[in-house]
Amino acid sequence: MDDDDRVFKALADPTRRHLLDRLYERDGRTLTELESELEMTRFGVMKHLRVLEEAGLVATRRAGREKLHFLNPVPIRLIHDRWIDKYTESRVAALTELKTRLEETA
Amino acid sequence: MTTTTAQTTQVYQVFIKATPEAIWEAITEPEFTARYFYGSRIQLDDGYRSVDAEGRELVAGELIEIEPPQRLVHGWRSLYDESTASEPESRVTWEIEKRDGGVSLLTVTHDRLEGSPHTAAGVSGGWMYVLSGLKTLLETGEPLGG
Numbered sequence: 001m002d003d004d005d006r007v008f009k010a011l012a013d014p015t016r017r018h019l020l021d022r023l024y025e026r027d028g029r030t031l032t033e034l035e036s037e038l039e040m041t042r043f044g045v046m047k048h049l050r051v052l053e054e055a056g057l058v059a060t061r062r063a064g065r066e067k068l069h070f071l072n073p074v075p076i077r078l079i080h081d082r083w084i085d086k087y088t089e090s091r092v093a094a095l096t097e098l099k100t101r102l103e104e105t106a
Numbered sequence: 107m108t109t110t111t112a113q114t115t116q117v118y119q120v121f122i123k124a125t126p127e128a129i130w131e132a133i134t135e136p137e138f139t140a141r142y143f144y145g146s147r148i149q150l151d152d153g154y155r156s157v158d159a160e161g162r163e164l165v166a167g168e169l170i171e172i173e174p175p176q177r178l179v180h181g182w183r184s185l186y187d188e189s190t191a192s193e194p195e196s197r198v199t200w201e202i203e204k205r206d207g208g209v210s211l212l213t214v215t216h217d218r219l220e221g222s223p224h225t226a227a228g229v230s231g232g233w234m235y236v237l238s239g240l241k242t243l244l245e246t247g248e249p250l251g252g
Contacts, residue, residue: 003121027113059117059213070117077234078120078241 010055023071112226130175142239154180193222
């Protein structure tokens with residue numbers, strides 16, 4: 001599995017997307033904090049966080065005895081640069097070309 | 107965008123197919139930073155400074171720790187905008203770890219942003235752009251979108 005596969009796989013689950021949204025709202029949370037907002041066992045939340053960590057979407061830092069979870073948006077940006085920019089750019093270019101052609105024939 | 111306030115500690119990570127030495131060079135040499143860091147050239151001497159093509163200072167801060175090729179810590183004041191220039195200095199930590207298979211993990215932590223809400227909001231999209239560009243440059247030799 002390459003880096004992109006891991007990111008797409010991690011994002012293909014609603015609970016994991018929900019966890020990312022929670023971290024987007026407020027970063028640097030502990031497992032206990034994240035768990036309290038989900039109707040899921042601690043083990044379940046841990047499992048989802050591990051998938052997000054392996055995909056590089058969540059970074060962890062130790063602060064004393066606590067492990068804090070941070071949203072790392074860089075892999076999403078990389079997917080954006082690789083998969084979205086490319087196609088939206090060509091669509092914009094196609095529309096620009098169409099506009100030019102229609103205006104020329106008008 | 108939602109109305110959420112920008113984070114006072116921001117962590118960004120990216121895996122790059124490059125040695126720690128190559129990454130170190132890319133983040134500390136002005137010829138490199140000019141190619142992915144909004145065209146700005148880094149200057150590390152008494153402090154940390156980054157300047158644009160006309161020599162205007164964009165970012166400045168204290169140089170706190172320099173340990174090639176794995177750790178660079180410096181202060182950060184965004185001088186390119188009036189609302190951020192007057193805010194207190196925040197802190198940026200670059201950490202480079204060698205991983206298996208010729209890959210290194212680069213972590214950028216921007217913290218001490220409690221008193222600098224405009225800076226915090228301003229840099230959050232910026233770091234993603236910079237790190238994505240740095241990865242592309244090191245892995246392909248070309249700047250993003252170049």
